[in-house]
Amino acid sequence: MGRKLLLEHIHVPGINTLEVYRQKGGYRALEKAIKTLTPDEVVEEVKKSGLRGRGGAGFPTGMKWSFLAKPERVARYLVCNADESEPGTFKDRYLMTYIPHALIEGMIVSSYALGANTSYIYVRGEMMPQIRILEKAIAEAKNAGLLGKNILGSGYDLELYVQPGGGAYICGEETALLESLEGKRGNPRIKPPFPAIAGLYGCPTVVNNVESIAAVVPIINNGGEEYAKIGIGRSTGTKLISASGNIVKPGVYEIELGLPVEEFIYSDEWCGGIANGKQLKATVAGGSSVPILPANLSLKLANGDPRLMSYESLSEGGFATGSMMGSGGFIAFDEDQCIVRNTWNFARFYHHESCGQCSPCREGTGWMEKVLHRLEYGHGKMSDIDLLVNVAKNIEGNTICPLGDAAAWPVASAIRHFRDEFEWHVKEPAKALNINYGLANYAAPIAKAEVTIGN
Amino acid sequence: MLKVEEQQPVEFSPSLLEKFGEIVKRYPEGKHKSGLLPILHETQAELGWLSTNAMDKIAAYLDIQDIEVYEVASFYSMYFLKPQGKYVMEVCRTGPCCLVGAENIMIHLEQSLGVKEGEVTSDGLFSWRGVECLAACGYGPVLQIGPEYTFYENLNEQKVDELIYDLRNK
Ligand SMILES: Cc1cc2nc3c(=O)[nH]c(=O)nc-3n(C[C@H](O)[C@H](O)[C@H](O)COP(=O)(O)O)c2cc1C
Ligand code: SF4
């Protein structure tokens, strides 16, 4: 069994209540921080922990915190990103549903560290049940003197509010989120200035993911150095993985970073293998925005070593043979899945969710969706495949926010690794409408020599 | 989108206005526009959808331009700018859910309700639509129903039929 820091007590009945959460050691981190540590010392512990942002970008949290500008008499804000909309990702919803006080405690400790007296949790609007759960938890904490004025007699004041979104993936991007929290359309801002200098209402602001903030609790409880001992290399600590697709046991798992991908997929402790006795065809390791990999490259690096669930190992090989940790949304595809159809589905998603501010993203995502649709439905041409590669290339790096890249990478990587399946859709349109291409040569494990690395 | 015939007058109930008052208190002095999204949600929960008149009233309440409300209401996918069925069944249509049968659920909804995506059944009870990933991909196919966004997981055709039956007879 791997160590559990966030989900250790998730199955304890009543853990969603303040009473049981406290019985299980909850709010000890808050007492420790507020009574024995200065705000800077809390930041220092988070730095030592090596915690990297769990929202997708993997930026070191302690370093982000230390960039926060602190002009005098200007309010500072902590905003929690609970917009969770990246396809394949559902860990934050899980955490907020079952153990909401982990997030509330993390918010209080983190706000104390940053010197914020008002903080917001921006929750995607569809998560109305979770919004109610959080509001209840906040009320409980407030009644117990853990929030509000003069927390635990320390003189530190904090108000914490939950803000619903309106249904827009782009509001997960931190500057779009801030625009949305100001009551506007979710158009990402041009950076710089970064939120650490000018964020919410133009004030210095830190935006962090739900899981990042919840991880601050065990970091303070055990010390940053202890946290850093878990994991592997620069991938410290534990990570929540949302596992979906064609596996025996989909769900949210807390893993120690460094777990082999093969063990994660096939061991009974985790996903329990591929459902219905089928074979693995492909994985998307970190949410829809990261490159898709065929089974063989999902389990092993190009040199044949096992691939691990860590920031470094998942991206090993760059775009040629690697993927990314992203938000930890692990999607498994079995032999019956059609890569062209899934790529079209994702392209449609990004087209639908583009805010429309920059033309490469607005036009390019629509174009990719259209071309993929015609390939999937048997009207595609051979030249469409290179056209897609070209459109993806022209979006990548040419946009205000990373949604453009996020739209381009899944398309580019699907063609890089599954070009024969795209070609088959052109050559055999009638067949492609009725049957799937199947496993072809992507099955795991296949010999190293057979790995085709196109770019 | 904003048609003249959708101009019927609206009244906000005292309890709705009370909620508005609670919402705007969450933000610093002068930043009450931040309350726009939650206020739109509360209004839609009470009225079922957001008419031009309702939006204009919200603009007046927040002391902002009407257009500031329209542009927000039309940007986000959760706000309905035309009347819907009493129960709007929103099925996730994104990749991971499709791996486990979401498309069949949408086909089944269309057949059993007898209306296309976005249309309302003749008794005014139901509409349905596909929406993007609802952050429940491990429990797909999934469906939600506002305004409380009650969640139904691991759906199959039979469960959908039972749900429709239950809602019809509620
Ligand atoms: C299109 C897009 C969508 C994003 N969605 C989310 C999201 O739903 N949740 C999240 O925490 N971060 C999301 N991010 C990343 C945020 O911009 C930001 O990096 C993150 O919230 C920072 O928190 P962290 O450092 O704790 O990871 C998204 C980024 C982009 C470009
Ligand atoms: S890349 Fe796309 S989503 Fe991001 S700002 Fe540009 S148009 Fe908007």
Ligand code: FES
């Ligand atoms: S893909 Fe359906 S909930 Fe995420």
